Amino acid sequence: MKLYNYFRSSASFRVRIALELKGLAYEYRAVHLAKGEQKQPEFTALTAEGLVPLLELDDGRRLTQSMAIIEYLDETHPQPALLLADAAGRARVRALAQIVACEIHPLNNLRVLKYLVHELKVGDEAKNAWYRHWVRLGLESYEAQLAAQPATYSHGDAPTLADCCLVPQIFNAQRFDCDLSGLPRTMAVFEACMKLPAFQRAQPSACPDFEA
Structure with missing residues (x-):
């Protein structure tokens, strides 16, 4: 592949x-x-x-x-398995993943940020404020979902589709200096994931095209 x-x-x-x-x-x-x-x-x-x-x-x-x-x-x-065998579990994993993939990411991807700057003439400070606002709002929702059903990972004792989405979002949030305070369960899940070799091998700094 x-x-x-x-x-x-x-x-x-x-x-x-x-x-x-x-x-x-x-x-x-x-x-x-x-x-x-x-x-x-x-x-x-x-x-x-x-x-x-x-x-x-x-x-x-x-x-x-x-x-x-x-x-x-x-x-x-x-x-x-990245999606669970039971229907309710699959729905929850998909819902968590979609908080990132459907609620946070579409508002903050590179095309949107470039449009804000080049077409709408938004300055860097306002662009970054836009980014941080939507990240924070989405991650607060994620945190609330995790608090209702705590586990080592986003759902259960093994990584799922939700963790595949959460970890990259945290990486980007850190790059944009977003406020990640008050999200203890979300950050604990992130840290648990990053202890796994698979997540370490997939991270940006491990990529052949990485630029600091």
Whole structure:
């Protein structure tokens, strides 16, 4: 498999975590979003969306959208499971994952931040305030969900799809100097995840295209 991704892309990071948790080998293909490589014909020929991550399977089929990719990996390589066997557990894991993937990330991804700056002429201070506001709001919701059903990871005693989403969001929140105080369960889950080799291997600093 080939994974077209960018070290700083949180959506790409989610997929790298899933691949590492499942012990699946893949070829790392870097697409530098900040340099606009996702808009180049070489990449748009692979996906009309022009977004990462893009997972190209061994048979040449291409999958897009991180959540869909992870669920595909979970269905085709069931162990370790990232979605639970019981319907209520799956719903909770998906709900936690979607707090990040549907509530926080769409408002703060690189395209949105660039639009704020270049089209709406928002200054860096206001842009960062925008970012921090939506991160904080979403993580407070995440914290409340964890408080209602405490566990080592986001749901239970093993990482799930929710943790694949949470960890990259915390990385980005730290990069933007977001306020992460008062989120004890969320941060405890993050720290538990980062003790695992799979999460360490997937983190941005471990990527071949990493730039400090």
